[in-house]
Amino acid sequence: MAATRESILGILSDVKDPELPMIDVVELGIVRDVSFDDGHLTIDITPTYSGCPAMQVIEQEIVATLASHGFADARVRMVYSPAWTTDWMSEAGREKLRAHGIAPPHLVEHSGGGIAELVSLRRAKPTTECPFCGSSNTTEKSEFGSTACKSIHFCNSCHQPFDHFKSF
């Protein structure tokens, strides 16, 4: 078998996130490992959020896509640790989000602020640039958006509401 980790990752780049179809599962950073055990192909993926409804679809898509490339017995294993972070999203993936009007995640801060930082209405929030006009003059409207992974923002410069892929 001539399949390599790279060629498998190449095939997996055909599997898109059903809720963010501009970005594939490799760019999203949820493919954690590709392994061959006695010729059986196993793909380790990790969920984004515990309740993300896209995970089941992604799992089925990975199996179907690999099958269509001749890997009929490939299986998907769900791994939970270490927990997924948006820091694993590739640069190309971030740019695709931006091009589609979704501000990409910031690098996750390890501020060590603990609980004190969690309960203040005045806590400093990182500036999220508008994906349409690039302005930094934006306002966070809600930390919860149309999917588990996004928050809702408004650009005060171009007056456009936009989604932000939360740093997680």
Add this chain to the structure above:
Amino acid sequence: MLGHRLSEWCGHGPILEEDIALANIALDLIGQATLFLKLAGETEGKGRSEDALAYFRDAIDYRNVELVEMPNGDYAYTMVRQFLFDVFSYHMLEQLQKSTNPALAGIAAKGFKEVRYHVRHSSEWVVRMGDGTEESHTRAQKALDDLWRLTAEMFQADDIDREMAAEGIGPDIAAIEPKWRAVVDDVMKRATLTIPNDPPAMTGGRKGRHTEYLGHMLSEMQIVARSYPGAEW
């Protein structure tokens, strides 16, 4: 349980952003519950799936604290209940990440990241409503007065909890209380709300003796699965 309660707000939230926020938080909680129940079913080894445990157990076999089965009430009641639970959940999952059981530690690590967002959301609403108008303050204080006596149950360790803690599988839940209390005190002070001096209520949720509310809630939550057992789509 709390995930299902919150889902009852879907389509009824006071503003669109809050409707969406509660649906998101409900989804996180139901997702966490799914992972825990799946692991419980695998550990039990009798072939029960997460769905079997969620939809085919009766109230007497549920082990949730009574706080999370209380009806939603008004928005102040929902948010105060959420805050009191979120701060517990935050500290519990923080500890559970250190579990000697790697599967539990992995689920906890994921959930812990999600609960950070939940604590922020509920604590900020408690402050806004407590330190808001006379009306919002009155409602938030009433919610705290009603719910406070149910909070002690979260920290009452039973024999199983003690055994789990001794083996390093679960956290020492009694030791979480002072950490929880410090955060709750801080937020209630900012919210200008007064913590009542009432003794803990007699509760039995963790032994399967629930309030009357749980049965009504389960009847709605379980009816589709029980009407069409084994259905798939």
